[in-house]
Amino acid sequence: xxxxxxxxxxxxxxxxxxxxxxxxxxxxxxxxxxxxxxxxxxxxxxxxxxxxxxxxxxxxxxxxxxxxxxxxxxxxxxxxxxxxxxxxxxxxxxxxxxxxxxxxxxxxxxxxxxxxxxxxxxxxxxxxxxxxxxxxxxxxxxxxx
Ligand code: SF4
Ligand code: SF4
Numbered sequence: 001x002x003x004x005x006x007x008x009x010x011x012x013x014x015x016x017x018x019x020x021x022x023x024x025x026x027x028x029x030x031x032x033x034x035x036x037x038x039x040x041x042x043x044x045x046x047x048x049x050x051x052x053x054x055x056x057x058x059x060x061x062x063x064x065x066x067x068x069x070x071x072x073x074x075x076x077x078x079x080x081x082x083x084x085x086x087x088x089x090x091x092x093x094x095x096x097x098x099x100x101x102x103x104x105x106x107x108x109x110x111x112x113x114x115x116x117x118x119x120x121x122x123x124x125x126x127x128x129x130x131x132x133x134x135x136x137x138x139x140x141x142x143x144x145x
Pocket of ligand 2: 034043058
């Protein structure tokens with residue numbers, strides 16, 4: 001049977017909503033202060049393999065996220081969120097087009113030096129814990145596709 005990716009995405013959203021809400025409360029204040037004027041966008045120059053969102057398929061092509069189901073999900077997301085050859089999922093004016101729960105593990109786990117300076121180390125630890133939980137929840141849903 002062909003997977004219904006619209007429904008699977010809704011399932012991921014519902015299953016990760018608590019983790020995403022806490023992540024938002026931890027990171028949004030810091031991000032809203034430092035990101036608008038940032039000249040070193042994390043999405044184009046991240047300290048992760050194969051630089052750039054467009055070249056790496058939103059970093060879903062990295063070793064963290066490359067099961068057949070994850071690759072099928074990214075195919076769906078590329079179409080739905082209008083992935084471009086130049087910017088990938090990045091809207092240069094507004095930031096990432098993907099909601100947090102649909103970003104790759106690589107994207108979620110990346111904290112730039114400026115974020116790390118402003119966040120308390122306990123917040124970074126909590127954020128990493130939440131990101132890993134989101135990944136585990138997503139993986140579980142995707143293994144049952
Ligand atoms: S998270 Fe860091 S690198 Fe990314 S846009 Fe914000 S300040 Fe810049
Ligand atoms: S998917 Fe989003 S967060 Fe990840 S590299 Fe692309 S624009 Fe940045």
